[in-house]
Amino acid sequence: MTEQESIKIALSMSASAAEQVIPRLLACGVSEHSIVVGELGQWQKLAKHAPGLWIWDLSDPGTDVTNWEAARGCADRCLTVRIVPGTSTDNSCYTFKWDELTSADAESHLRLILSEAKLLHAQRAREHWYRMAVMEGNIGLWWWDQELNFVHLSEHFQQMLNLTPDTLPPDSQQWLEMIHPADRAAFSVMIEKQFGQHAAPFHHECRIKRKDGEYRWYALSGHCQPLDQGGPRILGAAIDVTEKKEAELKLSQATQQAQSANRAKTEFLTNMSHNLRTPLTAVLGFAEMLNDFSADQTARDAVQSIRENSQHLMRLLDDILELSRGEHEQPSPKLSKTSIDGLLCDTVETFHVKALQKDLAFTVFTDPQIPPVLYADASRVRQILGRLLENAIKFTDEGEVSIEVNYLPKPVPTLEFIIADTGTGIPADHVHAIFDPFQQGDNSTSRNHAGSGLGLSICQRQIKILNGSLSVESQVKIGSRFSLRLPIEIPSPAPASASDRDGSSEKPQLPSLAGYRYLLVEDGIDNQRLIKALLQKAGAVVAIAENGQIALDWISEARRDAEEYSTDSDPNVDVVIMDMQMPVLDGYQATQALRQMGFHKPIVALTAHALQGDRERCLEAGCDDYFTKPITRENLLQMAQQYAQQARQIASDVLSTS
Structure with a gap:
């Protein structure tokens, strides 16, 4: 197709005149179907073809020029050429006389006109599309x-x-x-x-x-x-862009409302955690003390019931807090050096006892190929295993519960935990639902097993954090089999120590705190009495401050009374145990103030705040460590001994450099 074929050429002239013009156009490369012909009075019909070149025959002196004048508005939209009378003095390049049109030079002249017509037509087409684009x-x-x-x-x-x-x-x-x-x-x-x-x-x-x-x-x-x-x-x-800006404003407002709601949720959960954990600390702690002091079996059974139900409330609270975390709040795995005995010992012992209470057989098998030392998130692994074993025992009334641990070295080192039971089983159409929050295999009002329906949902979250997987096979009235796979890290080969090879689960003796001095900053009277009693029973000297301001005053006064001690600016205290939510001056402000006044000994946060980010906030304030309430006696005393020894080492280092 030649470039001239992209435009239409209109001939406003008689048929006989057109017969003289058309051969000239064809000689210039114009295709015949690009040419439309009409009498002078038919210009409106020709205009419908949107020609790019319009040739008018105005050579006859008797031509009705009114047609031309009426058509000029339309004709001016394209390149217009006129054939004028021989007597005309119009020498424009856009006019021809018939003798010029039949001359040898006519073809080159026509080619130039055709090229210009095409360019003009293309330009006007672009302008048309441009205007349409601007308007649309x-x-x-x-x-x-x-x-x-x-x-x-x-x-x-x-x-x-x-x-x-x-x-x-x-x-x-x-x-x-x-x-x-x-x-x-x-x-x-x-x-x-x-x-x-x-x-x-x-x-x-x-x-x-x-x-x-x-x-x-x-x-x-x-x-x-x-x-x-x-x-x-x-x-x-x-x-x-008004609509876009209004949409952005609405989105911003919705985001702010969501953030406000999230802050309100966090504040509610924080308060709920504090208001439940604080009394549970006293309930569990005093129950443990009563268990030590009571010789009557009936009383000991009652105390044990108090402990078990309090621990159940504690687990439920932990489940709710865990479930409340958004996906963006999920933490990363915290790997530490451990062993298969370290992962299983306490968990297996606890649930072995529970199985015996229901007259269930409880068996454990561990693959001898499991490396003696490995790296895993021990805390989360124990939590997951605890939930799976708790469910297995809860839903099994006769038969057995077993846990089998296998080592899968490839493609990545993995531990496979298989927890099997001979319990009630799960209907096939309910298997996937048990991983949804608040769902159980049996949601009927007549079910025999209590529970919130949160355990397996939280298991799935914990397993996701550890990049693991959990699958289940179950048959009603036959039992269930849960297969948990968790990747682990294996350290470089090293000789196994005696402790690595020793599978003994003998519990260590409780630490002695004889001679160590503690400042307990706690506003709850029950927790003051409990923690003070536990520390004193282990041999510690304990002072109490009801809030952060009293703690600051106590430290300042103790410093003035001990000015003669040049090697230890705070000889009356080794460790500060700090509650974080208190009236007058809270634990965060008190810790910051103590650090600013040059207090370098350990400050340990003991708080009912257990949400994601609370630990980081305590450490940023200046605390050395963070423990959540309720804390067991064993953990409390171990923490107290560890940081008291650290404080004495700090004082010793100061003495050696003075």
Whole structure:
């Protein structure tokens, strides 16, 4: 296809005249189907073809020129050529006389005209599509002439602003006044930068006032161009983005509301954790003390019931707090050196006892190929195994519960824990539902087994953190088999120590705190009495402060009384055990103040706050460690001994360097 075939050529002339013109056009490469012919009076019919070149035969002096005059508005949209009388003095390159049209030079002349017609047609087509794009895209065009102090708005931009020619801003200052007052300064700076530095193309959003007084958001873009004559001119485009900005505002408001709701949820959970853990600390602690002092078996059984039910409440609270965490709050695995005995010992012992209480057989098998030393998140592994074993025993009334541990070295070192039981089993259509929060295999009101339905859902979360997997096979009235796979890390081969090879689960003796001094900062009277009694029974000297301010005053006074001690500025205390939520001055503020006044001995947070981030907040305040309530006697005494020894080492180091 030649370039001329892309346009239509209209011939307004008689058929006989057209027979003379068409061969000339064909000789120039025009295809016959690109030519349309009509009498002079049929110009409206020809106009429907949107010709790119229109040739009019006006050579007959008797031609009705009114047709030509009426058609000129349409004809001017394309390149127009006229055939004029031989007596005409019109020498325009767009006029022919019949003798010129039949001359040898006519073909080259026609080719030039055809080329120009094609270019003009293409240009006007582009302009048409451009105007359509501007209209359909709702784009307003504008330019700002610095020398003329004038802002020109395209017709469509005027319509966007609901302006009429008589209401257009007469100068740039009036245009600036249409910009929203809150946006005007930034807009002016952007304009000055464009004129002053001829900066890179800009993108700017601001509000512009329409004629009706409404402010709407517009995205302005463009750049400054120097002109051949006069000063520089900014050429720009404008798009109405009001709906987008309103959507962004609604999204921002929704986000703020969600964040506010999340903060309220966190505050509620924090308070709930504190208000439940604090009394549970006293209940569990005093129950443990009563168990030590009571010789009557009935009383000991009652105390044991108190302990078990309190521990059940504690587990339920932990489940609720764990479930409340969003996906973005999930922590990373915390790997530590351990062994298979370290992972199983306490857990197996606890659930072995529970199985015996129900007259169930309880068997344990561990693969001898399991490396003696491995790295795993021991705390989470124990939590997961505890939940799975607890369910297995809960839903098994006769038969056995077993745990089998296998080592899978490839493709990555993995421990496979298989917990099997001969319990009630799970219907096939309920197997997947048991991993949803608050769902159980039997949700009927007549079920025989209590529980919140949170355990397996939380197991799944913990397993996800550890990059593991959990699958289940179950048959009603036959039993269930849970297969847990958790990747582990194996250290470089090293000789196994005696303790690594020794599977003894003998519990260590409780630590002695004889001679160590503690300041307990706690506002709860019951917890004061409990923790003081536990520490004193282990041989410690304990002082009590009801809030952070009293603790600061106590430390300051003790320092004044011990000025003669040059090697230890705080000889009356080795460790501060700090509750974090107290009246007057809380534990965070008190810890920061102690560190600022040069107190370098250990401060250990003992708090009912157990949400994600609470530990980090305590450490940032200056605490050396963080423990949540309720804390067992064994853990309390181990912590107290560890940090008291550390305090004595700090004092010894100061003495050796003095």
